[in-house]
Amino acid sequence: MKSTLATGALLAAAVKSASADIPDGVVQFDVARRQPHPRLLRRASTTQTDITNDLTQGGYFIKCEIGTPAQSLTLQLDTGSSDIWVPASDASVCETSKSNGGCTLGSFASDSSSTFEVVGKDEFSISYVDGSHSDGDYFTDVFSIGGSSVTNMTMGLGSDTDIPYGLVGVGYKTDEAIVSDKQSLSAAYDNLPIVMLNEGLIKTNAYSLWLNDLDASTGSLLFGGIDTDKYHGDLTRISIYKDSSTGVFTSFIVALTSVQAVSSSGADTLTSTGFPVAAVLDSGTTLSYLPQDLAQEIWTEVGAVYNSEAGAALIPCSRASSGGYLSFGFGGPGGALINVTMDELVLDLTSTGNAPTFTSGRYAGQDACEFGIQNATTDPYLLGDTFLRSAYVVYDLVNNQIALAPTDFNATSSNIVAFASSGAAIPSATVAPSQAAVTATSAFTTPAYAAATGFSSSSSTSSSSGSSSGSSSGSKSAAGMVSVPMDMIHVGLVSMAMFAAGGMLVL
CATH class of the missing domain: 2.40.70.10 (Acid Proteases)
Incomplete structure (x- = not known):
């Protein structure tokens, strides 16, 4: 997969310690399977979010919170892309009734967040090989995962999208959609793994992935170890x-x-x-x-x-x-x-x-x-x-x-x-x-x-x-x-x- 940013927007982060029993520089996201119906050198925090396995859809998802007050969304973990983006609550794909689909994993209402700020008007644009797409603005806001929070995180807001859920991309920042759109490596911004490194949550830009088996109820993504x-x-x-x-x-x-x-x-x-x-x-x-x-x-x-x-x-x-x-x-x-x-x-x-x-x-x-x-x-x-x-x-x-x-x-x-x-x-x-x-x-x-x-x-x-x-x-x-x-x-x-x-x- 592939993703984007607003030029010049920086990912400044304010980290809150979520768990006192986790040693310095450690962030762990546990994985829990969702049953199907019949993508600082200071003390760090452990981030706990479930990963659900719905065999009729596919992918590995993380529960996140965005904005002030926090809005809960479940976003696909994607090592094949590099940006965080979320569907806007007023996107047509989300306004569809839940019985006919809709954004059942959550959407983001920007008007309801006091810390929301647009940093790239109409600059977010991504498309995938299956023809699906997401377009809109780049914005910054508070991003929280399992109790660890970052402020001014740059993300894409999918106002025009046919995808009913967002993504958390953790790949190279050179694969951000803005790089492709601008045809310039200088357009890249610090994405989530780099922010974790810059803010001392982890000691290097590395992570390990354990998805477990098809029927498993647990798994994990471990940043920094x-x-x-x-x-x-x-x-x-x-x-x-x-x-x-x-x-x-x-x-x-x-x-x-x-x-x-x-x-x-x-x-x-x-x-x-x-x-x-x-x-x-x-x-x-x-x-x-x-x-x-x-x-x-x-x-x-x-x-x-x-x-x-x-x-x-x-x-x-x-x-x-x-x-x-x-x-x-x-x-x-x-x-x-x-x-x-x-x-x-x-x-x-x-x-x-x-x-x-x-x-x-x-x-x-x-x-x-x-x-x-x-x-x-x-x-x-x-x-x-x-x-x-x-x-x-x-x-x-x-x-x-x-x-x-x-x-x-x-x-x-x-x-x-x-x-x-x-x-x-x-x-x-x-x-x-x-x-x-x-x-x-x-x-x-x-x-x-x-x-x-x-x-x-x-x-x-x-x-x-x-x-x-x-x-x-x-x-x-x-x-x-x-x-x-x-x-x-x-x-x-x-x-x-x-x-x-x-x-x-x-x-």
Whole structure:
């Protein structure tokens, strides 16, 4: 995703300590799952907000407060964009009755805030690849998350928008919408992570993301540190790459260098003429999008079929119980390796529990689900929530590195380690040893599809790299971090009339 600011508006911040038991420089946002219906060196605060998981929509959301007096909104967390923006309460999309949609996650009434100030009239403008958009003013106001508050935070106000919820972008400030609109890096402003650093909430511009599994009720976003109890094995550092057209760091592009399909019947190394694949780690994208040749190989292995009416690859819902998994490698031999199981990749198409069914073909009569890996025709490709749930991810915007490790699903203990200082290396992470040599495009060869049979059965193949860590439910952030609780909400699954409860699919 992508975002914008008013030229010259600064993000001055006044921080209030929300919790006296959190050491210096720590901000943590906890994550809680929302059930579906059927993006200072002084003492810091812990910010608690729920992340709700609504399987019919997609995305990870944080509960925030804006203005004076505070107005509550739930905004999508997005590592693929860089601005905060909110829908205006008088936007047409919000005035729609709740029974027909509307801004059910909240909107902002600027007239009701005594601290609201416009800093860029008609300068906020953002659009997305699906054709949706948001336009309006840049403004400053109080922004609070889980008890920590910043004053004069620059945000966009979507007065003309067709998106019924706002976003919290935490990417590079060079990806702010104002930079694109003005065609100038000098138009960039300090966004949320930089404000946290400038105000001493965290010691460096870095954060770690633990989304947990598809059915989980907890997860977290931790600014300024890592939680070593939330992953298995060791963190591996890989480089973030500059945007090929601008020559600057704008998004979290990493080198995907291998994919393997593994099941009870065998294993296959998959190939693509696109290797190494430039892939963006983007929490604002529900699904994952890979090159056509690679996506097609994956579909053949797991039994997914592309449906032109849906414009997506679909799969029998029963395949979620397959013990097969896909193994994603980053940074070449010896680099990070993340295994994604089928129960994280088979997604419901409706919220009612009544799945549409295939009416013909080899799956006739079976319930249909959406597959979490789709095809794309151009780079950079996207690794969204269907991948990110299986990885513990550390984003280091100072050293331009990502660290990855297999997630510890539903971990109950916490061991938070802070970054020592601005620019300090990611704690407990080692560098991928061969990533400097990752440059060549591999030849495309058709795999034997030895794993395909195993994906059609309920095997017990395991992709876990360790046992659950600990049993303590206590959690305490260390110095130099901000930990944020979030609510998980899935946005962007296939939504069309043909997928209404009880609908039929013809293949």
